[in-house]
Amino acid sequence: MxxxxxxxxxxxxxxxxxxxxxxxxxxxxxxxxxxxxKADQSASAGGSSVQQSEEFTEQLSTDSAAESEAESTEEPATRIITDSTGRDVEIPSRVESIVCVGVGALRYSCYMDAAGLVVGVEDYEVKEGMSRLYNYVNFDKFKDLPVTGTNGEPNIEEIITAGPQVIVMSSYASADADDLQAKSGIPVVMVPGSDTTLDDNAYETIRIMGELYGKEDRAQELTAYLKGIQKDLDDRTADIPEEDKPSVYVAGVSFKGAHGFEGTEAYYGPFELIHANNLANTTDQTGAFDIDLEQVLTWDPEIIFLDFNGMSLINEDYADNPDYYQNLTAVKEGKVYSQISFRSSASNLETALADAYYAACIMYPEQFSDIDPVEKAGEIFTALLGTNPYEDLKEAGYEFRQITIGE
Missing domain, CATH: 1.20.5 (Single alpha-helices involved in coiled-coils or other helix-helix interfaces)
Known part of the structure; x- marks a missing residue:
């Protein structure tokens, strides 16, 4: 048991x-x-940590590269421009405000579509001037701006108050660029300006302004257009034999004020562009001058052109001495025509070119049979000024037409 x-x-x-x-x-x-x-989890966690570390390092590298690229593409605050006198001037990378000093600086700035940058003007620019079309079409921009100078003489205090980033000064100004820059503390860029129709100075002014305003495309476009105008006029007229060219005389030309029938010009810009037989070129004069009226009778030009700026003086003289004018063949035959005044504070390029085409249509009707001078004027005005004020000129009495002296 x-x-x-x-x-x-x-x-x-x-x-x-x-x-x-x-x-x-x-x-x-x-x-x-x-x-x-746990080992598997630890291994997995370790692998995840390594992966996360690698991804973080890669992101840091990417961010650093992006920052470096941003730094390398960031626009510098200033740049250097060489002006027409060879001065190297430090200016802002983007010029957003200017004051123009001297004849031609504001005019060509308007041609360059830079009127909106202007923060001060010379005294005559606050008065509307149809003989200065760049002023006329931009007058609403200019009329209330501070006056920063008078006829090429800068008012430094007013310029400083206006606060432009750059002063643009033409060779016609009375100031010294370095002195103005030192006294104002504002960069001064010189441009040559031009007192004729189309010359190297005109193209150089456009080129410098294109660089200054960051408008290189506009400078190239404008240069190409103007050179095309020159070529067109030259191609149509350069080979016309001298014996086939009518003799011409231009009167009423303005220089230092208005002049009557005696006011003429040797190498008159619009005539030079079309190789005209300008009787004033046979004198020993250059530029505008007063001629002995008896010499005009002796020449007895086939065609006479009258600048509207001198018309009132010419009509007054006609009233006192009608026989003089009636002895001129061109007057008797009705071959007296207009020129729209282009010289006001030096040459206004758009009007001078339009005058050249109109004069060419009168002198050489065969070579210019395809040109309507009024339409051509509108094209030129629009190309240079961005608008066509021809109808405004016409309403004010400035137009291309035949003229009867005394009326």
Whole structure:
């Protein structure tokens, strides 16, 4: 009985050992799995950290490259421009405000479509002038601006108050560029300006202004257009034999004020462009001058052109001395024609070119049979000024037409 109980007890112990062993094995297995999972998780976490680190480093590199590129493409605050006198002038990278000093500086700035940059003008620009079309079409911009000078003489205090970034000064100004720059503390850029129709100075002024205003495309466009005008006029007239050219005389030309029939000009700009037989060229004079009226009778020009600026004086003289005029063949035959005044504060290029085409249509009708001078004037005005004020000129009495002196 006792032995039976012992055997039963032993069997119970063995069974318990098996159960305990199974429990231990299970715990060990679970621990091993847990360790394996942690190792896997650790490895995974480690891999993720490495990947994140690599991505962060790559982003830093990208950001640094972008910053370097931005720094390399950032526009500098200033730049250097060489003006017409060879001076190297430091100016803002983008010029947004100017004051013009001297004849031609504002005119050519308007041709360059830069009238909106102007923050001060010379005294005569606050008075509307139809003989200066650049002023006429931009008068609303100019009329209320501060007066910063008088006829090429700058008012330094007013310029400083106006606060332009750059002073643009033509060679016709009375000031010294370095002195004005030193006294005002404002960069001064010189341009040659031009007192004739088309010359190297005109093109150089356009080129410098294109660089100054950041309008190189406009400078190239304007230069190409003007050279095309020159070529067209030259191609039509250069080969006309001298004997086939009518003799011509222009009167009423303005210089230092209005002049009557005696006021003429040798190498008159519009005539030079069309190779005209200008009788004043046979004198020893250059430019505008007063001629002895008896010389005009001796010449007896085939065609006479009258500048509107002198018309009132010419009509007054006609009233006092009609016989003089009636002895001129051109007057008797009705071959007296207009020239729209282009010389006011030096030459106004757009009007001078329009005058050249009109005169050519009168002198050489065959060579210019395809040209309507009024339409051509409108084209030229629009190309240089951005608008066509011909009808306004006509309403004011300035137009291309035949003239009867005394009326």
């Amino acid at each position: 006792v032995n039976h109980r012992r055997r039963a007890c032993n069997r119970g112990r063995k069974k318990m050992k098996k159960i305990v062993s199974m429990i231990v094995v299970s715990i060990m297995a679970m621990s091993l799995c847990a360790c394996t999972d």
